[in-house]
Amino acid sequence: MWKPDRDSKKPLYEQIADHLEQRIAFGEFPPGSRLPSERRLAEQLGVNRSTVILAFGELRALGIIESRAGSGTRVSTSKWEAAPNHAPNWRRYAEGGGFLPNPPFMRKIRESLARHPELIDFASGELSADLAPTEEIAALMSEHRYASYLGYDNPQGYIPLRQALVSYLERHRGIRATESSILVTSGSQQSLFLITQCLLSPGDAVAIEDPSYCYSLPMFQSAGLRLFRLPVDECGIRPEDIRALYKKHRIKMVFTNPNYQNPTGTVLSPERRKQLFEVASELGLPIVEDDPFGLTSFEPNVPAPLKSFDANGSVLYIGSFSKIAASGLRIGWMVAPNAIVERLADARQQMDFGLSVIPQQVVAQFMESPYFMPHLERLRMQLQFKRDLLIDALRRELPGQVAFAVPRGGLHLWCKLLREVHDGKLLEEAIRAGVVFVPGGVYGSDSGFVRFTYARPCAEDIGTGIARFAEALREATARTPGGQTSPR
Missing domain, CATH: 3.40.640.10 (Type I PLP-dependent aspartate aminotransferase-like (Major domain))
Incomplete structure (x- = not known):
């Protein structure tokens, strides 16, 4: 993802304005389409919201974008008072079609990981780089002509x-x-x-x-x-x-x-x-x-x-x-x-x-x-080691607050939270704390279940990740404004 160059002599807001103008000119944001909000764009680019406001102001002065109360900021359909050409309504196309998008929770997790790769990832259902047979495959590729x-x-x-x-x-x-x-x-x-x-x-x-x-x-x-x-x-x-x-x-x-x-x-x-x-x-x-x-x-x-x-x-x-x-x-x-x-x-x-x-x-x-069998044996040992680290961390950080059966294989640990909590609020707090997981609702379960993938994070991050999750759970189940704890 493009980011403004903080070492450049050109002010950040001018760099952002030029970048947005180029994306508009290339048709990524056609006439009439809505731009990301000032707050979201500032978060994506790692700048203050005031910097984005200045960039929008530059584009607005050029007639490239226009803002209206209640409808956000959109690409102008007319410029220099010329009659607008009719462009396809790409938003309608994007929202149409027979193939449905991923569930909102999954889209949020992927967007968060893309914007913040430093998040400790218990969500992605894949092996971490250290579990893959990288050296073995490299050796095979050097030994054979493909x-x-x-x-x-x-x-x-x-x-x-x-x-x-x-x-x-x-x-x-x-x-x-x-x-x-x-x-x-x-x-x-x-x-x-x-x-x-x-x-x-x-x-x-x-x-x-x-x-x-x-x-x-x-x-x-x-x-x-x-x-x-x-x-x-x-x-x-x-x-x-x-x-x-x-x-x-x-x-x-x-x-x-x-x-x-x-x-x-x-x-x-x-x-x-x-x-x-x-x-x-x-x-x-x-x-x-x-x-x-x-x-x-x-x-x-x-x-x-x-x-x-x-x-x-x-x-x-x-x-x-x-x-x-x-x-x-x-x-x-x-x-x-x-x-x-x-x-x-x-x-x-x-x-x-x-x-x-x-x-x-x-x-x-x-x-x-x-190479195959030694890799498989090593994979099983390392997965079991990570599973045990995850279980130890849950018992240490959340004693009496989660229930689970210890898996005898696989990549995932399925947990039931013993306190009532809203899935969306918990995920928001977890991302804020620096960790992601998959809410159980994604898999059709009731609220209050989570899936942790222990294969994805590095072993040294598992304890830290669960500590952050525990912090997020405390925030998500904090006292209500009336001073009472959330009902179970």
């Missing part, structure tokens, strides 16, 4: 990567697949997007977990799907609830994350896995299994995916490289019947003609290299 051909690749995915995934899935996840049954995607979200757009129709009813990461993805609502919830307890979803939803709403698909579920961290119990297959078989329902965290287990017995017990071909299995190595390589995969793979590969070709071949080559080499 991308002898830089044209479009197979829309189903780079064939050597699919061959490597066949071995990986059988060795580490107990899944028997062929290269023709695998579709390479840019990650779990693209897999879910393809499923919702290509295999379902507007008005279809689907079942998702409650709370669920799926609830935070507007792609389901954008596809016109009707969402029905499957409550998650300490043993996962209750398969009998699926039968009830099918009877009442004729659901067409079940979405589940059975291993270290996001956000709760629960693992679907063996008994309920058996019941889930029985119900799905009885009703002829497909199961979409999202399994990004299975190999992050902190215990010797890694939970097996549903797909490894799938005798009838009922499960569409989704995996990802992001949660076990590096999200920036953007590699995920889906195991599905050949007809489904061909259908989704055709859709992928319409979208982007397939992924870049270079990251696919890197991941194929890494999965079959001697």
Whole structure:
């Protein structure tokens, strides 16, 4: 993001005025569009509000912008008294369309992190840089020559990567697949997007977990799907609830994350896995299994995916490289019947003609290299270490104020706050204190739940981050003006 040069001889307000004029001239702010408020722009640029007021004054004097009470500051539709040309109403376009924006809380978190990268980040669901196999991948790239051909690749995915995934899935996840049954995607979200757009129709009813990461993805609502919830307890979803939803709403698909579920961290119990297959078989329902965290287990017995017990071909299995190595390589995969793979590969070709071949080559080499298993063991140890730091910090800073189950794998800790608090106010106070998290409402839960991602912050920042969160919680639940504490 552009910032004024404090070492320049040109005054800050003139630099800001010139910068805004250039953005207006380039069409970023068309005639009639509203500019950011003085307060927000001052915060973004790291200057006093009075400096922005002076910059706006310069542009107003030139006739470039105009301000009206109640409608903010807008780009002038006419200049030097010339008749205005009609420009598209871009605001109407931006607010239209069938694809919905991210939830407000998620947009606020991302905007805050972009403006203040120094925030301690318990919100982003990815690995920190120190957990990624950066040195190993650099070594592989120096040892191998990549991308002898830089044209479009197979829309189903780079064939050597699919061959490597066949071995990986059988060795580490107990899944028997062929290269023709695998579709390479840019990650779990693209897999879910393809499923919702290509295999379902507007008005279809689907079942998702409650709370669920799926609830935070507007792609389901954008596809016109009707969402029905499957409550998650300490043993996962209750398969009998699926039968009830099918009877009442004729659901067409079940979405589940059975291993270290996001956000709760629960693992679907063996008994309920058996019941889930029985119900799905009885009703002829497909199961979409999202399994990004299975190999992050902190215990010797890694939970097996549903797909490894799938005798009838009922499960569409989704995996990802992001949660076990590096999200920036953007590699995920889906195991599905050949007809489904061909259908989704055709859709992928319409979208982007397939992924870049270079990251696919890197991941194929890494999965079959001697670096992979040592990295995985180190990742598990470091994630468990960070989890324990987070739990110790919560018990130290918020004794008796939070409740949680200790996760046995995954990246997240799901907490219930034992004091009543407004999600929005708590997030505002946390950002002010220098820390971000995800309110539970993003995942469909009631107010008073939070998700902390312990994989993202550095180990040395975890204690400080929870201390800041505790401070924010105290501020958010402070005494009301009448002198009474907020009711529970």
